[in-house]
Amino acid sequence: MSNHIQHLFIINRAGSLIYSWEARTETPEVEKTYEWPIDVHLEEVDQKAVVVFGEKDGIKLRYYVKSVNGETVSGTRLQLGAQQVNVLEYLQEEDHYPVTVKFAAPTVSTNEKIILSSMFHSLFTIAVQLSPCQKSSGVEVLETTQFKLFCLQSRTGVKFVVITSAASNIAADSLLSKMYELYTDFALKNPFYSIDMPIRAQKFDEAIKTLLERAEKNNGAVTF
């Protein structure tokens, strides 16, 4: 079955991420052997060697260098024996060719999720303030060519966000309402959970997993 539901986020009243889930997907990787000079343009972006031009052979923009000749690259550092070299500089030397480079598609780190959550929090507030009509809510649906984002904000200010594939016609309202109920059951009713802190509860994880399995089967219309 196809995965319609790609991400879940719960954002607290202050805009901090307190829970996230994402569907397990294979991160695409591409390996290729190059002759001098390399025809992919690389630059350092967020401490990684990233493709900024020259898409071909399955290697796309924003992909980053994962390994060189089988040696793992950490950030932009390539370990060669006891020595560390900058991978960008290494690939500028003709003496090192031919060279085999493995590229991987970008993934969203935990830190980036935290940043994106607080960005969405501000975006939500801006939507209210810029509304041409009075008594407007914040962002409830956000659509792009590749995904849809649905958001439910509780009366108390907690935001529940689900990201689905663009083709999905999932009943997101129902899914978000159930997520809200599970939050009240497994987070708020846990006496050792502090409100607004990250949710680390195995029972909550399991309940979310069950909910998502049902949602995928019933196109989001979850009636237990």
Place this chain on the structure above:
Amino acid sequence: MSKAIKQNLADSKKMSAELFCLTYGAMVTEMLKDYEDPKDVTIQLDKMGFNMGTRLADDFLAKNANVPRCVDTRQIADVLCRNAIPCYLGISATASSWTSGDREFTITLEANPLTELVQVPAHLVSAGLSYSQLIAGAIRGALEAVHFKVYASATDTGANTEIRIRFDQVLKDSLPAGEDD
């Protein structure tokens, strides 16, 4: 209320009112041993109720999507008496004695399950113990979670419990985006 996973989460699992009453009673008597002053017990009951209330508000709203945002104290009283109190205590409640420009009102709980089997000694009441203050604290906490500041105090009178609620203000600073006018 404890809850087990079952097919329909929307249906709250019922629990014995007597077990609830006994559990609460055991807790209060234990607190009376821990604290020397019954006034301190009342303060702690209110604090515990407040903590419960901040969480119960979300539980209530998650299961009652049709409850509108309140823009008036009469509306608040209506939601409490018609929906919230019957939902969690299984009893009916009425609002009355409106004063101070509708800022103050009394919620009367008929047949409070917490006091059904309880005879509070008179000397404890006169020393400052409010046996059902936990409910008042829960109301205060729940309303604060939805951004209303109120003060609440409980008085047990025979089979009834009266909760006097005084509305203070809307907590504008903590209103989420889209929840204000």
